[in-house]
Amino acid sequence: MTNKMAAVFGALAGFAVMGNVYAADTVTVNGSTTVLPAMQLVAEGFMKANPGVTVTISGTGSGNGIKALRDGMTDVAMSSRDLKAKEAQDFESHSKKVTRYTVAHDAIIPVVNPKNGVKGLTMAQLKDIFAGKVKSWDEVGGAKAPIVVVGRDSSSGTFECFQELVMGKTRVSPRALIQASNGGVVQAVSQNPNAIGYIGVGYMDKETHALEVNNVKPGMQSAKDKTWPIARDLYLFTAGDVKASAANLIKFMLSAEGQKDVQKAGFVPVDLK
Numbered sequence: 001m002t003n004k005m006a007a008v009f010g011a012l013a014g015f016a017v018m019g020n021v022y023a024a025d026t027v028t029v030n031g032s033t034t035v036l037p038a039m040q041l042v043a044e045g046f047m048k049a050n051p052g053v054t055v056t057i058s059g060t061g062s063g064n065g066i067k068a069l070r071d072g073m074t075d076v077a078m079s080s081r082d083l084k085a086k087e088a089q090d091f092e093s094h095s096k097k098v099t100r101y102t103v104a105h106d107a108i109i110p111v112v113n114p115k116n117g118v119k120g121l122t123m124a125q126l127k128d129i130f131a132g133k134v135k136s137w138d139e140v141g142g143a144k145a146p147i148v149v150v151g152r153d154s155s156s157g158t159f160e161c162f163q164e165l166v167m168g169k170t171r172v173s174p175r176a177l178i179q180a181s182n183g184g185v186v187q188a189v190s191q192n193p194n195a196i197g198y199i200g201v202g203y204m205d206k207e208t209h210a211l212e213v214n215n216v217k218p219g220m221q222s223a224k225d226k227t228w229p230i231a232r233d234l235y236l237f238t239a240g241d242v243k244a245s246a247a248n249l250i251k252f253m254l255s256a257e258g259q260k261d262v263q264k265a266g267f268v269p270v271d272l273k
Helices: 036-049 062-070 086-093 124-130 157-165 182-190 221-225 244-253 257-262
Strands: 008-009 016-018 026-032 051-057 076-079 098-112 149-152 178-181 195-198 231-239
Touching: 026 062, 026 244, 036 051, 036 244, 036 257, 051 244, 062 076, 062 086, 062 157, 062 231, 076 244, 098 157, 098 182, 098 221, 098 244, 124 149, 124 157, 149 157, 149 182, 157 195, 178 182, 182 195, 231 244, 244 257
Parallel strands: 026 051, 026 076, 149 178, 149 195
Antiparallel strands: 008 016, 016 051, 076 231, 098 195, 098 231
């Protein structure tokens, strides 16, 4: 990283990718911690091509990013879910027209500690575990040990998608250990041999073991061919009048170069066939 840039990490997995403090223009980006690693790479490439622009990124969760956009506190919102009807109404009441950009395809991956012997679950088993109905690993082919559920906070787009695609109308167990970011889930699961959580495909690493679901292997290929049962799109949103630098950042992310960064971050590019 050049002396033109720095990465500042915060407690909510937020960070700023920053250019020269005297840069003529700043683009603020706020929201999903899932989109965060892709946006970091895209912002680095964008600033190299546009030395007069600084891109500042905060990973605070999809809901918080959308609120910041509504309140005029950010230029671009990152989200791992679409707008809710209430959010769309809020923008309308603020006389702001919202524009949505699909920037990547993602998969939500259930993960366990590498010491866990379980290799896969059905969707029904996954739902029952997170609901607290299945309480021991030996009920799903593992060792006789209590299951520790690790979940996401309600401002998370990943939480919203998991709730919709896996849980339906069933609530996640109130005993779940709630984390504010994908990184927080990885850390919690990697430190507890009995834990299970869920993350975006871009956060898969050796610290956790990704589970098969319905006998489908997790990863880029199953997300690409739509065989993965917990798949979703990732978005950027703008509202009202958009300054040129923010529009150009989004255009860069949707370019061939930007989509290479999206793939490098572990997601399926929107133009990958």
